[in-house]
Amino acid sequence: MIQSLLIANRGEIACRVIRTARGMGIRTVAVYSDADAKALLVRSADEAVHIGPSPARESYLVGEKIIAAARATGAQAIHPGYGFLSENAEFAQAVLDAGLVWVGPKPASITAMGLKDAAKARMIAAGVPVTPGYLGEDQSEARLQAEADAIGYPVLIKAVAGGGGKGMRRVETAADFAEALASCRREAAASFGDDRVLIEKYILSPRHIEVQVFGDSHGNVVHLFERDCSLQRRHQKVIEEAPAPGMDEATRQAVCSAAVRAAKAVDYEGAGTIEFIADASEGLRADRIWFMEMNTRLQVEHPVTEMITGVDLVEWQLRVASGEPLPKRQDQLRIDGHAIEARLYAEDPAKGSLPSIGKLEYFRLPEKLEPYEYKAVDGTWNWNHYDSKLRVDSGFEEGDEVTPFYDPMIAKMITHGSDRLEAAVALTKAVGQVGCWPVKTNASMLCSLLVEPDFIRERLSTAFIEEHPFSLIEDEGPSGSALVHAAKLLTSSAIPIGLRGFRLNDEAEGEVLLSVDGKPKVGRLDYELHDDHERHFPAERIGDVVYSSSIGETFRITMRESRGTNTHHAGDGAILAPMPGKVISVDVAAGDMVAKGQKLLVLEAMKMEHALTAPFDGTVAELTVTPGAQVQVEALLARVEQEEG
Known part of the structure; x- marks a missing residue:
């Protein structure tokens, strides 16, 4: 068994790997950038190594620094988490060449599934159903246009080397194809250094179904059933669940068996996910579910699989990487109940879900589920459910800083219940109790999605969020x-x-x-x-x-002190920021005489301009900001001294 492990990642996945490793008696090493110097992962690991500046390309994406850190600390193995270098075959090979253990699939397997066109060709050979489309070598605009016309619109243009929703365009008509192709190629070249594309039939009622697979070095491959990840925004998953709603046993067997064939086709070892697209216009049917791609790593949504199977997938990763066989055979794996995960992002729904950054001055995540009631499918009321389980994975604690350098996900909240409705109600209650300030989160959007009648009725698709807009309560304030x-x-x-x-x-x-x-x-x-x-x-x-x-x-x-006043200044003349924002103008200078009510500066926050004024006649004794400065709530901006007499 591995004795010491370096985690080549950050945030919640680094903390999650550390928890399992510690439980197995494995010493852990974290790596961190400047931005993460005080992060939870640094506090959680047995040892931490600084690997560079805040931008990922200068730290977490520099394989040489990570391998050097492993050597310097005596780590035997490297776990890549997800994202960053987790699906980089060259890095995986470099880890092996350095005499270290790579906690992941063989580099050849990563390469085999890394390019979408080659992966699809391999899947066809393995008898895995793939989406109708074109993935040929001829990349001329005329050939691509002709193939799209033959497939029939709408079609989807996808970058061969794409991922994360980049390099993807939906095309509704033949007249729109050329412009969409050019745009897709530009994005693909900029993001992946490869502008090649493939064409797929666009599924009109699509659901995103994926199967968790696991292989070992002894030739064993199993599946741990399916997940539904249809609730997405801009091709990024928001809510995931397992098992997939509406999946009957015959369809489950067909899809999961296809996933195992896909994994065996690339001699797969470790944790991986086979992703499928389903045409759900007539429900989930085996003949309408097609292979999309394989993720050769652990997935963000792996906790829902863990909740319904009772398996610790990270423990399995570490055991398989140590040369052990899979802990369970296929016939020993069962589905127990239902689990749903919601991703908590530091983003502002009122500003188009742009990332929200800053210090987590107040941050509360529920630690347990209180008794609650929910309405069962048959219409009866069930009271005081204690059986539901809550799991929260986070890489942040109160006082930590959310920076602009990385993915905005700050936590994952997962509930498990005896059925889907129980899990959904439990998650709604849990998400509704999230406390975070002044950083904004998508918690209100998650609550809205979880109680949406179409979600409860299992009417899911990848367009669900676009078709079910939610309302914000922040404009009205608290009840x-x-x-x-x-x-x-x-x-x-x-x-x-x-x-x-x-x-x-x-x-x-x-x-x-x-x-x-x-x-x-x-x-x-x-x-x-x-x-x-x-x-x-x-x-x-x-x-x-x-x-x-x-x-x-x-x-x-x-x-407040009295009617007609605000809290922008304290009684001693200190002018404080009422909320996080940007100083867009300063109208006075230190030493200026000011009259009560005179504008001192303007703060832009929450899409509005806030003029801060002098609380009384006096002199500007202190001025701490200049135009363009970003300030946190209650930061001292200026101080006015009252005239004597």
């Missing part, structure tokens, strides 16, 4: 009940020091003046809350701040 809860928490002890002029009942009996992310709100103390309010709208007071979560959105709530 009235959440404000009542926050008001009660904020007034449960002495009034915070520094809130000069604050009155509990300001102009209206029972009202508490609040500020929610810098916006004025009112909470009431004379309203009663339902007993289970905290379960549905978790809130936590930290010092003079309440962080309140509502269906995946988190708000920072404080008390």
